Amino acid sequence: MNKVCVVGARNVPDFIGGIETVCAKLYPELKNIAPEFAFTLFTRVKPKDKSEETFAGLRLKYIPTVDISGLENTLHTLFSIVYARLFIHPKIMHLHGIGPGFFAPLSRLFGFKTVVTHHAIDYERPKWRGFGRAFLVQGERNACRFAHRVVCVSQAIKEDLDVRFPKHAERYITIRNGGSLNFQEHIDSPDILQTYGLSRGKYILAVGRLEQTKAYHELIAAYQKIEHPNYKLVICGVGIHAEQYVKDLTANASENIIFVGFQHGVRLRTLYINTALFIHTSHMEGFCLVVSEALSAGVPIALTDIPPHREFRLPETCFFPAGDTQAIETILRQDDFSEYQSREAFEHQYQNTWLVCAEKHKELYHGL
Incomplete structure (x- = not known):
């Protein structure tokens, strides 16, 4: 052995x-x-x-x-x-x-x-x-x-x-x-949606550790510029040894900006599969697991334009410059996110x- x-x-x-x-x-x-x-x-x-x-x-x-x-x-x-x-x-x-x-x-x-x-x-x-x-x-x-x-x-x-x-x-x-999650036999957990007052297809999702390089502060700043948002913003994750950043971040919690903490299993899959848009504002990654998970859910995706994100074979329209809150705001203001889906990217992830x-x-x- x-x-x-x-x-x-x-x-x-x-x-x-x-x-x-x-x-x-x-x-x-x-x-x-x-x-x-x-x-x-x-x-x-x-x-x-x-x-x-x-x-x-x-x-x-x-x-x-x-x-x-x-x-x-x-x-x-x-x-x-x-x-x-x-x-x-x-x-x-x-x-x-x-x-x-x-x-x-x-x-x-x-x-x-x-x-x-x-x-x-x-x-x-x-x-x-x-x-x-x-x-x-x-x-x-x-x-x-x-x-x-x-x-x-x-x-x-x-x-x-x-x-x-x-x-x-x-x-x-x-x-x-x-990075793929298995959605073939997935059944929603209604508990996670009910707990946080979420409706299917009526929220935008961000997932990952709460730390500065993920740039959630930029995502929130862009979202807060929208007076009457059509979608809630859900942030899934916790911080590790980043107490002050997490404290500053979660101070923005409101009826429309919702922090759901660390989720896994069927509760996490439920958040992915029912989101209107998955967005990732990170400035640096090695390989982004949460992007691959969102791809396996087949949902619309918008990402910062950094080299590791380019390896997911998403079309040009899915990318925006890192740190550009105006570009993030423009995306968040849209009513329809269908242009941020790519069958080629979904198939590529399905094979990985x-x-x-x-x-x-x-x-x-x-x-x-």
Whole structure:
């Protein structure tokens, strides 16, 4: 049995965050198609009982850390790698994110075949300054230099690494996240709509973590310029270590601007499938899972014009310049959003499943 250890997620399933979603979707699929691998996912949320020590055939190993932004993930990664060396002895160590990627040299020193998934250029987020930013910059460098393979979740990330770190370009591969939600047997949860006073097709939806790079403040500013809006604005997500930004953001809550917090499962699918328009105002992404989820729901979509968003094959009309609140306002004022739908984009996303993603990871692991 080939052992694989995975580091980077707080916990799975049903925890907010891109890496958490990827791990919750990818590894169960991978376990199903590659039973020759035994997976241990290191987590930093203490389990309440024995039932939380496994998930979909995966072992979840809790490793304590400190709940301090900037140190939480760093120390957890270090402790996890050391624990793996002492007690598990895996063949493959898979680190998710350029923060954990800082420890790629240690992983190799311990004799592990080392994979780092590059999810985003995290040090460009405004919250990172000084030592934290320098650590992430070095984490990206270490990943590119020392990892056996660097998995880029979008072609935009790979092309960026090819330019900035060309010496190790043969190690970089693109494996796009799956991101599709299954709507084939979906039945609406009336509870989520009733709770927040929503009607089918009468609201605009934004989904994602409440942080500055997602630019929800720009979305709200544009929406508030409309005196008599035809649609409510629903924002689905919570903040992590962004207390002041979240406080400032949620101060705008009103009858028409509704914050629904973190949602998942049938409640999240219900929000997607019944929205008049999904809008994403983010200034930076690696691979945007919420866009792929909205595409799988087949709803109209409007996005900022950034390279990762261009990979979803949406038509030109679906894009607007990042930071342009006037362009956002123009979109929000429309009565009919049908021009923001694309059958080609829907079909492209339909083919990009988590099973496809898992098959590519299986090939990668066997190659190592």
